[in-house]
Amino acid sequence: MAPGGLSQILGGLARGDEGDPWAEARCRDGAGTMVSLFFSEQLDDIARAKAVCQRCPLMSPCLAGALERGEPWGVWGGQLFANGKVLAFKRKRGRPPKSERAQLTA
Numbered sequence: 001m002a003p004g005g006l007s008q009i010l011g012g013l014a015r016g017d018e019g020d021p022w023a024e025a026r027c028r029d030g031a032g033t034m035v036s037l038f039f040s041e042q043l044d045d046i047a048r049a050k051a052v053c054q055r056c057p058l059m060s061p062c063l064a065g066a067l068e069r070g071e072p073w074g075v076w077g078g079q080l081f082a083n084g085k086v087l088a089f090k091r092k093r094g095r096p097p098k099s100e101r102a103q104l105t106a
């Protein structure tokens, strides 16, 4: 081992980036600032979390792991989970309107 190699590895482990396959995860910022985004009930937050996943190099193993674990909720691997299953889409909370609302135009 090269001089300084072990201390370099231990320093990397302490930072959580040496040998950790999830170090490249786009949602992992080391401060947990994206947790509320990935576990939000708001449709716009869910869409933003899914967009983050689309640029993540770990999307496939992340989704496979979430399916295997039956994640109860949240966005994993670019998909929204509820009760351990992928939700194709999520409706807004509350009752749907009885009639279509007029489209806003700018």
Ligand code: SF4
Pocket: 025, 026, 027, 028, 052, 053, 054, 056, 057, 058, 059, 060, 062, 063, 075, 076, 077, 078
């Ligand atoms: S695919 Fe998984 S690891 Fe990557 S950003 Fe999404 S939730 Fe995080």
